[in-house]
Amino acid sequence: MSDLTKMSAAQLAKAIAGKEASAVEVATAHLDRIDAVDERVHAFLHVDREGALAAAERVDKGEVTGPLAGVPIAVKDVIATKGVPTTAASKILEGWRPPYDATLVERLRAAGTVMLGKTNMDEFAMGSSTEYSAYGPTNNPWDLGRIPGGSGGGSAAALAAYEAPLAIGTDTGGSIRQPGAVTGTVGAKPTYGGTSRYGLIAFSSSLDTPGPCARNVEDAALLHSVIAGHDPRDSTSIPQPVPDVVGAARLGASGDLSGVKLGLVKEFAGDGSEPGVLSAFHEGLEALVKLGAEVVEVSCPHFEYALPAYYLIAPSEASSNLARFDGVRYGLRVGDDGNRSLEEVMSLTREAGFGPEVKRRIILGTYALSSGYYDAYYGQAQKVRTLITRDFQSAFERVDVLVSPTTPFVAFPFGSRTSDPYQMYLADLFTIPTNLYGGPAISVPCGLSEGLPVGFQVMAPTLADDRMYRVAAALESAVGTLTPPAL
Template identity: 85%
Template sequence: MADVTRMTATEIASLIASGEASAVEVTRAHLDRIAEVDDRVHAFLHVDTDGALEAARAVDAKRAAGERLGPLAGVPVAVKDVLTAKGVPTTVGSKILEGWRPPYDSTIVQRLRAAGTVMLGKTNMDEFAMGSSTEYSAYGPTGNPWDLGRIPGGSGGGSSAALAAYEAPLAIGSDTGGSIRQPGAVTGTVGAKPTYGGTSRYGLVAFSSSLDTPGPCARTVLDAALLHEAIGGHDPRDSTSIPAPVPEVVAAARVGASGDLTGVKLGLVSEFSGEGAEPGVTAAFRDAVDALTKLGAEVVEVSCPHFQYALPAYYLIAPSECSSNLARFDGVRFGLRVGDDGNRSLEEVMSLTRDAGFGPEVKRRIMLGTYALSSGYYDAYYGQAQKVRTLITRDFAAAFEQADVLISPTTPFVAFPFGSRTADPYQMYLADLFTIPTNLYGGPGISVPCGLSEGLPVGLQIMAPTMADDRMYRVGAALESVIGTLTPPEL
């Protein structure tokens, strides 16, 4: 049998369904790959060997009994450690939740289990999803398989690195300001942020409730679409969940793979058409746009003038919501507790726990958000940021009257070396310059590999109207049909 760790999820599922390989064999191959390389990559915080093999055996038993298997049955998946899984450690990359084993599954994990996928374990991330490099994990950074001295993106760098290192064919991430798409771009993988409300937040440890969106990560556009279809759809336990079926993302990916974009209008966002990006990123992006036009797409330039205010607006809205959401981590109900020796007040225990449990970036954002929400400053900061959000939404609406989808580079630069941006938070925040507007708007976006710059991957971002996720998959698959997939160096 060929090396299944190098196969796509679609290929693996076909092997299992036909009986050419068992789910247990596939799972063991990926567990062996993790054991071989993850001491260097550090994509995983927890590997659930027993749980994975048990799930794989259940798939094999269904096939042996003649039961029909789903399109991803038996396929291994890595899950960002921001989603709860019953009995499996969930840390959110933070010391404040070290050792916590939740008593319930998130909806995403429930749907992964129902689809017959095999959860390998939980992946590393910036603490509470606050970061763009996975350097802010309390458990150490994750390396980029293209160059282990460089970042794999963030906050979901563990999921993207697991894909690029062939430790898993599928992964789950969450995207608050670009945390699926930016890691996808810098690791040469595919990362998709669904429409806000198109995937359930139930069991997702909250960072920013009006922005957080779980979504699929994969090595091909079709695999991402299949995973999107498996995890998407209405969830009555999530009050922000959209009561509508998942868009036809898989069918759109298959259509796009034919390489025909005749009649599709691509809106080139003039504010993000390469200005401020590294020259190599701009060159790869422009080459990809040329390739899309050769497939029949029409490119029109659109202006979204308020996109330039997205970064400051985001860094008021997201910290404000995080300062509220993270108040629950008090050392009383779950997780870390410091100073509880019987001689301290509850307030002292809370203070000591939070001081020891939260890292510097989380503390920075909590303080910023608390200030923005404070009496006398709410209207000047948080209120103004929400007005900017409305203007950005109007920019999107106007742009989609001229184009079917919008395109831009995913991130202004390729993977940067560890430590090169941690001293200046603003330079780190610029990693999400092109992805943040989509989160503020609530629409879907996908990053698809579009080439290399200095031997490192570059991503092209495709943005679509809300609940038109299928459009981005069609264009992404068409681009992939020309560019192909990227193969990192051997580890």
């Protein structure tokens, strides 16, 4: 049999079910791959070799079955995993082992997937490059001197380095799609509320969305179908059936998009985008037209305000959510020598435990929510969010999906944007509007620029996740998947 680490999740599941390979063999191959390359990539913060092999043995014994039984998976370290370290890449949670599993982890275990470990990320999912991890950056397998995107750079890099065939990410402003774009992998943000947030360490509660990461569209859809669905433990979870995303992906792979209308967003026409990114995107668009799709230019006039609105809403919610990290109940505690007040212990703990980007956003959010400024900043941002939602709704009256590049530029060198937060925030320029709206979106590779991957974004109406999978799979059928350079 061919190299197990190069096979797709669907191929591995079929091989395991057909007894052509055992789940233990598959898990061992991926654990060995991690041993061989992760010192250079640093995709993982924790590798659970013992737990992975035990889970694989249960599949081989027939104790667990499912469409992805025996398939290895990596999980972003912002998601609670019982007994396995969960740090959100922050010193303030160093060594914390949750006493429970997140809902989506329960579903992954029930489906028989084999969790290899926890992946690196920007601290508390705040960043676009995985340079803000308290445990060091992750390197892009396409060029180890460049960023793998963020905040979920570890999950995307693990896929591109063939350390795992599947991964879980979370998307608050583009943290699944943007890493997918710059690593040449597939990243999908489901409809907000379509996947449970129970057990997800909160950054921005009205935006956070867990979702699938994979090397091809069908695998992403298979993973989506496993983790999605209503969860009564999450008050924002949608009590509706999951769309047939797997069927839609397979339909799209047939290469027929007759009657499908693609909305080309006028406001994303190219300002600030690298020429090579735009060239690869338009080549992808032409490929979809050849498959029968029709392109319609649409205007979403309030999209240009999405970035400032997001950077008021998300930090405001973060300043509230991160107040729980006080050095009292769990995690890091600094200065508790019996001579300091509770307030002093909290202050010292947060100073030592939070990194610079997290502190920046807490301060920004606290200011935006403060007396006298709430209406001027947070309140206005919420009004802009409503206008952006209306832009989406109006556009979807004319077209089936919206399309754009996923990011304005390819993976950039380490350190080139950390001194200018605004330049870093621009990485999410095209992804943020969908988060404010709540709809689904996916990034799929559409080519290369300067030898580095370019992502093509497909955005769909809320609860129409199947539409984005159909279009993404059609594009993939036309342009193919990308193969990273050998490590």
